[in-house]
Amino acid sequence: MGLDIHVNKLSVWYRGHQALRQVSLDVNAGEVLALIGPSGCGKSTFLRALNRLLDEDLGARRTGQVMMEGVDVLAPEHDITALRRRVGMVFQTPNPFPFSIFDNVAYGLRLQGTNDAAALRRTVEESLRQAALWDEVRGKLRRPALALSGGQQQRLCIARALAVGPEVLLMDEPTASLDPLSTARIEELIGNLRGRYTIVLVTHNLRQAARVSDRTAFFAHGSLVEIGPTRQIFTVPQDPRTEEYLTGRMES
Amino acid sequence: MTWLMGLIVALACLSSSGVLSVRSQHLTMVGATSALPYLRRAVAGWEAEHPGYTVSVSGGGSVAGLIEVSRGRADIGVSDVRPNQVLTGKVDLQSLALGRLPILFIAHLAVGVRNLSRAQLQRLLMGQSTNWKAVGGTHTPVIVMTRPLASGSLEIVQHEVLRGGRVTPRAIVALSNGAMLAAVQETPGALGFVESGNIPAKVAVLAVDGQVFHPHNAGQWPFYAVPRLYWRPQASASVKSLALYLATREYRPQYGIFDRVS
Amino acid sequence: MSMVRDRAPTRITAAATATFAVVGLGLIAALLLGAWPLIGEPRPLANLLGGLWDPLRGAYGLAPFFVGTVVVTATAMALTLPFSLAVAVVLSRPLPDGVRLGATRVLTVLTAVPSVIFGWWGLLAVVPWVRARFGGAGFSLLAAGLVLAIMVTPTLSLLFYQALRSVPRAFRDGSAALGATPDQTLVRMELPCALPLLIQAVLIAVARAVGETMAVQMVIGGQTVLPTGLTSPGATLTTQILTDMSIFPPGTRGHAVLDVMALVLMVGMYLLVRLAERWVAMP
Structure with missing residues (x-):
């Protein structure tokens, strides 16, 4: 199902440097939105604002709103824990504990506070199944997570995020450190999760964006340049900067 | 190969430490800290009269003084503990007394007692009386303060006052004369002893069997340590000259070291 | 030429290691040799584990000092552990850089304060406080534990802080992103992850507490009978070595006891380390 997200004039500063400038965009329930753009363009900052992971950084300041079901989740009084249960996150480097x-x-x-063994077992199995890892780890659940391969670790992190029952999944370059085979499995997984979760995917891999996303947003220098259906962005971009970026990158 | 070199260097360092002491016109003294202030002044006087000689004086305690001199690592040992076989081995040390260093019995000001019989003092120190009330003082538990086993004053207290008895093992041990004085000043109910030639401040100096200590009659005070200078029989003439000089200076009483007054 | 230069560091390292090995093994050998007259006697344990310390009459019961060492160290650790952990946690949380730097600098400087200073402070502040609060002489195991706790806190705080800092930022972010509060992240993720380093830190602190002599001697009272409680005076293995070292020249039976005490300290520390290793795999 997922959740609609309306971002309204979101700006972020890191220690005086503006990382995000007045970004407004909508994410539709159940879609996969890809965020692309050159390094340092603000994609990751945008992602971290959505689940307020930015709040952990004393040097970050922000203005603007992120509306979910009519509530501004960036408002100081909004329950940050509740927000993070609804909005799960997967990081660039697999970080299983x-x-x-x-x-x-x-x-x-x-x-x-869930301590019921049966309930835990059920949810763990279900989450691992959803993350397409169950068949590989069945019967080995007591083994250390760090013994898994990189790709398995990343799927474990996805399972870990899914176990909390989120409606939104933020993915920050989830395949950046993986080999092509593992990358393919994650992309397949994203395809399977589409519709059930609203997914915002930051990626440097333009083919990946083209393969898995419904819509694509192009960021440059902290601003949203354009957003639209992925096919349109990649074939007939409206903004010359988008075209420059895509052609420059696609040819390499 | 490298290992072997390292080993050799390390062993050389370890073994050479003991053989580097070169002695020419230099004399060394080690021992009891109680006589140190006096010795420092007197040694300066002797050096002035004997050009070409230098003397170093260091503390370390009576026992250290005896050990060092009997093993030839010092020329003169200063000690108010009598030598014994364990400390000095078979060396037959010669000695001269510096004088008497009074040992005063002191108590916290609030114990309510200024005079004790020797028997009372014995019982208190040995832990048989545990409250000042038992000797006519206030209702305060007695806290006995003592010195380490190596201390000369403890040996004299046990020998002269306790007649061979032991200070209670429940006593608090103060490492130095100064620490003892400070502890007795601070601790209600405290009873201790210090080597001192004058009346220490902020403590009750106890009279024993009616005898009251005063610097003017210090030579008659019955409890005292006798710091002595010890040297080996084969010591040079200059060592003997130094010892004689130190044992006879008239200003010793200024440092709490008194001659016997009969 | 370059080969010589390249090999120089290796040689220096090897020489340093050799020296260290010689000194370390030499120390243990010297202690063993020194302690042998007593260990070699019939029934050494019965004599050494007794409660009576009267070395001039040949009674070398070390029980009062075992008890003193264990009680003082345990007291100190019980007092300093929560406090040091709290300091470390505060330092590991988001803080302005200046505050964090200032605090770690102050702690580092405090670790260099000589123990005699802590001893003096204990004599002037802790002993009177114990006397006023609990009666008695004030010189006590408790006073020694308190002084040690204060003394060990800067070191332990810094070591704990280093341990917590070793937990990767990515783990913290991961935990926060799952909806963990900072306290939940601390208890459920950071502490378990840092556990080996935390335990190593505790061991170092225990070693420092067990080995500390001067500051303890100044406030513990030096009583050589079994202590009756936390507020009664006592002595530790190290303070007793300090107090009675000079009365026993090398080669005497009494000196052998001092060597036994030093050996016991080393063996005890070794056992503690092994215990900790068994409990959690050391890094």
């Missing part, structure tokens, strides 16, 4: 596979997936549930 140095615990067992089971404990990694159960981590978020236990935070919420």
